[in-house]
Amino acid sequence: MDKVYISQLHVETIIGVYDFEKESKQSLYFDIDMLTDISAAAQTDDINLAVDYAKVSERVIEHTTAKPVELLETLLEQLAAMILGEFNVEQVTIRVSKPAAVQQARTVGVEITRAKH
Ligand SMILES: Nc1nc2c(c(=O)[nH]1)N=C([C@H](O)[C@@H](O)CO)CN2
Numbered sequence: 001m002d003k004v005y006i007s008q009l010h011v012e013t014i015i016g017v018y019d020f021e022k023e024s025k026q027s028l029y030f031d032i033d034m035l036t037d038i039s040a041a042a043q044t045d046d047i048n049l050a051v052d053y054a055k056v057s058e059r060v061i062e063h064t065t066a067k068p069v070e071l072l073e074t075l076l077e078q079l080a081a082m083i084l085g086e087f088n089v090e091q092v093t094i095r096v097s098k099p100a101a102v103q104q105a106r107t108v109g110v111e112i113t114r115a116k117h
Helices: 039-044 053-066 072-086
Strands: 002-013 026-036 091-097 109-115
Touching (some): 026 053, 072 091
């Protein structure tokens, strides 16, 4: 299967378990791998037959900033369902990093893989 990907998409949003995290935005960085068959897009040179990484990026930013959640896990499940539901993607892997969360670590985060069933 082919892959369309987005690397280090930066989004500022309210996210976190603790009260202080609900008061100011933090940076999240997303890496998204989307498995899809690119042959129809390649043969026709038609963006409408491609998984448009710009549109996926827009939707990820929109969803992430729309309604705050506490856990990265919750956000990733929602984003995976959105991408599989709205785009021609068979399987998606999303990794989110929250670099300010643990002072002693360069970054921390969560990664999930979900497929269409
Ligand atoms: N597995 C997770 N662990 C933690 C999360 C999370 O979303 N998933 N979140 C926090 C806090 O919000 C943290 O970022 C603040 O330091 C802690 N652990």
